[in-house]
Amino acid sequence: MSNISGKPSYTLTFDSSTASLAVAVMEDGRLKAERNITAERNHSVHLITAIEEVLTEAGIAKSELAGIGTGIGPGSYTGIRIAVTTAKTLAWSMALPVAGISSLAALGLGGWATGTGQPPAAFEAAAGRRSEEPTAAAEQAAAGKPPAEWIIPLMDARRGQVYTALFEAAPGELPRRLAPDGIRLMERWVTALAGRLEALAPEARPSAVWFTGETEVHGAAAEALRPLLGGGRLETRPYVLEGVWAGLLGADRLLRGESDEVHSLVPNYTQLAEAEANLLRGV
Numbered sequence: 001m002s003n004i005s006g007k008p009s010y011t012l013t014f015d016s017s018t019a020s021l022a023v024a025v026m027e028d029g030r031l032k033a034e035r036n037i038t039a040e041r042n043h044s045v046h047l048i049t050a051i052e053e054v055l056t057e058a059g060i061a062k063s064e065l066a067g068i069g070t071g072i073g074p075g076s077y078t079g080i081r082i083a084v085t086t087a088k089t090l091a092w093s094m095a096l097p098v099a100g101i102s103s104l105a106a107l108g109l110g111g112w113a114t115g116t117g118q119p120p121a122a123f124e125a126a127a128g129r130r131s132e133e134p135t136a137a138a139e140q141a142a143a144g145k146p147p148a149e150w151i152i153p154l155m156d157a158r159r160g161q162v163y164t165a166l167f168e169a170a171p172g173e174l175p176r177r178l179a180p181d182g183i184r185l186m187e188r189w190v191t192a193l194a195g196r197l198e199a200l201a202p203e204a205r206p207s208a209v210w211f212t213g214e215t216e217v218h219g220a221a222a223e224a225l226r227p228l229l230g231g232g233r234l235e236t237r238p239y240v241l242e243g244v245w246a247g248l249l250g251a252d253r254l255l256r257g258e259s260d261e262v263h264s265l266v267p268n269y270t271q272l273a274e275a276e277a278n279l280l281r282g283v
Contacts, residue, residue: 009066010058011050012090013250014138016043016083017075018155018214019102020240023050023173024247025058029255031120033057034172034243044082051086054243058109065096067259069250072100073268074163074181075155080267088262097259099250102268104165104181104213108153109174111212116149117246118171120244125171126174127248128255149208152193152222154186156214162186163270168194168206174252183270186218197228201212215239 010032014023021043024034031052037046055062070087073080084100091098113123148168155163163183167175183194197205207231211222219236226234253259 009251009255010060010064011067011069011247011251011254012065013056013069013071013101013242013247014047014051014083014086015071015101015103015106015241015246016079017071017073018079018107018165020242021046021050021057022071022106022241022243022246023047024053024243024250025054026127026251027058028245029124029248029251030093031244031247032060034247036240036242038240043079045108047082048084062090062094065094067091067097067099067254069099069101069246069251069254070265071103071106071246072265074105074183074270076102077267077269080269084265084267088265091262097254098262098265099253100268101246101249101253101261102181103241103246104153104155104163105167105175105177105237106151106249107155107213107241108151108165108167108210109169109249110242110245111237112149112151112169112210113245114129114239115210115212115235115237116171120248122172123174123248126172127252139201145227147204147206148173148176149210150178152209152211154211154213154215154218156217157183160185160187161219162189162214164189166196176193181268181270182212186221190221194225194228197225202230205229206232208235210235210237212237212239213241 025032035050148170151167166179169175230243
């Protein structure tokens with residue numbers, strides 16, 4: 001769905017995997033309108049209304065949309081189902097492409113970007129860029145600049161567990177995945193991250209490591225990484241997902257011509273690895 005014709009490409013993206021219902025309309029990667037509603041995960045009551053409101057504010061009709069993006073999790077099981085079902089229904093009924101995005105990627109991007117003072121407009125050029133184009137992280141390395149920063153989004157999954165992943169990014173660059181979304185025991189996750197850092201030469205280690213999202217419960221565990229960063233920074237930033245960042249990731253996939261088959265798009269609930277599940281059960 002790359003924009004070759006010169007006409008605006010309007011995309012609608014929403015995410016309801018957390019307590020925040022996030023909805024955004026983008027025009028070629030630029031924000032047109034968004035809604036962010038904290039509804040204690042009662043998102044089924046508010047999602048359709050929020051969609052109608054952002055379309056009205058953006059001044060476009062549903063028929064002008066070029067694609068639908070949806071957060072597929074992980075996170076709240078009920079919330080993920082609401083978003084994915086709504087996206088599939090809209091895409092099928094309107095014959096539009098639908099693109100699933102990682103809710104953790106959106107959470108991580110938003111927390112890191114706002115923490116570093118980068119507005120959404122800083123990422124417009126990155127949305128929809130072809131994969132063969134060099135990333136900002138690669139350009140920084142080639143220019144001898146500091147390594148890219150690590151982004152580690154966190155959603156509390158209780159009992160010492162988190163939904164999490166690992167990304168890297170440089171200013172103005174959408175995050176590149178380094179580790180898959182999953183539910184992990186926080187202590188083991190920090191140990192794994194420490195091992196990953198120790199395997200890197202000091203000059204190749206990230207210039208900063210950002211833990212962002214639901215950090216209140218788990219932020220202290222991140223401190224174990226600080227001694228491994230040398231001159232790098234360790235940042236822990238509470239953050240609530242906002243529509244514009246989900247919208248950027250949805251627009252990015254759709255503008256690059258990527259989409260999912262509407263009937264096979266499913267939520268990413270994730271599961272603990274067998275060893276970690278056994279540990280929780282005391283096996």
